[in-house]
Amino acid sequence: MIASLVEAFVTVSERADFWTTLNSAKLEAVVLASEPGQHAIMADDDYLDDIAAGFAKVIDAKSPYTSGHSDRVALFTDLIAEEMGVDFSARRLLKRAALLHDIGKLGVSNSVLDKPGKLGEEEWLQMKRHAAFSEHILSTIGAFSDAALIGGAHHERLDGKGYPRGLHAGEIPMEVRIVSTADVFDALTADRPYRPAMPVAKALAILWEGAGQSHDPICIEALERALARASLGGAGDAALSGLSQQPSQAA
Numbered sequence: 717m718i719a720s721l722v723e724a725f726v727t728v729s730e731r732a733d734f735w736t737t738l739n740s741a742k743l744e745a746v747v748l749a750s751e752p753g754q755h756a757i758m759a760d761d762d763y764l765d766d767i768a769a770g771f772a773k774v775i776d777a778k779s780p781y782t783s784g785h786s787d788r789v790a791l792f793t794d795l796i797a798e799e800m801g802v803d804f805s806a807r808r809l810l811k812r813a814a815l816l817h818d819i820g821k822l823g824v825s826n827s828v829l830d831k832p833g834k835l836g837e838e839e840w841l842q843m844k845r846h847a848a849f850s851e852h853i854l855s856t857i858g859a860f861s862d863a864a865l866i867g868g869a870h871h872e873r874l875d876g877k878g879y880p881r882g883l884h885a886g887e888i889p890m891e892v893r894i895v896s897t898a899d900v901f902d903a904l905t906a907d908r909p910y911r912p913a914m915p916v917a918k919a920l921a922i923l924w925e926g927a928g929q930s931h932d933p934i935c936i937e938a939l940e941r942a943l944a945r946a947s948l949g950g951a952g953d954a955a956l957s958g959l960s961q962q963p964s965q966a967a
C-alpha cells in the first residue's frame with residue numbers, strides 16, 4: 717500500500733507544473749477544482765454528529781491539557797440543556813457546537829497553550845484569538861455555521877468584560893450561555909498547566925461567585941441540578957471523572 721502511494725506520488729510529482737503549482741497563489745483553487753465531481757456524500761444528522769466528534773478529538777489532541785475537554789464540554793452542555801427543557805433537535809445542535817467551540821485553538825501555538833506559568837501580554841492576546849478563529853472556521857463550513865456564533869462568543873461575559881467583542885448580557889443568547897457555563901465548569905474541574913483540577917463543589921462555588929456577572933445563574937443552577945440528579949454533586953468527584961471519561965455519552 718505504502719509502496720503504491722509512493723509510486724503514485726512520484727508519477728504525479730514528475731508533471732511539469734507540479735512543484736510550481738504547490739508554490740503558487742492559485743494552489744487553493746487547483747485543489748478545489750480537482751475534487752471528484754461525482755462523489756458527493758449526503759451528510760445526515762448522524763454523520764454530522766460523527767464529524768463533529770471526530771474534529772473534537774483532533775482539537776483535544778493538540779495539547780495534553782485540553783485532552784477530553786471538548787467531549788466533556790459537550791456532555792455538560794447537554795446535561796444543562798436537558799435540565800432546562802431544551803428540545804432534542806436544539807440539544808443536538810448545541811452538542812455539536814460544544815464539540816467544536818475551541819476549534820480555533822488549532823491556530824494557537826502550543827508554546828502558549830501548554831505554558832505552565834502566567835501568560836505574557838502578547839501570549840494572552842494569542843490565546844484570546846482562538847475564539848475569533850473558531851467563529852471564522854465554523855462560519856466557513858455550511859453544516860456547522862450554526863456553531864459559529866457559539867465558537868466566537870463562548871468567552872463573552874454577561875457584564876461585558878469577556879472577549880473578543882465585550883458583548884453584554886442582552887447580546888449573548890442562551891445557547892452561548894449554556895456552552896460557556898459548561899466550558900468553565902470543565903476548565904475548573906480539569907488539570908491545567910498552571911494548577912491542578914478543583915473539586916466539583918469548589919468549581920460550582922466559583923461559578924456562583926460570578927453568577928450574573930460572568931455566567932447565567934439559570935445555567936449554573938441547571939448544571940448543579942443535573943450533577944445532583946446524576947449523584948455527582950458535592951463529594952462526587954470520582955463519579956464525575958468516570959462520567960467525563962465516557963465520550964460516547966457526549967456525542
Ligand SMILES: [Fe+2]
Pocket residue numbers: 817818846870871
Ligand atoms: Fe475557549
Ligand SMILES: [Fe+2]
Pocket residue numbers: 785789817818899
Ligand atoms: Fe473550551
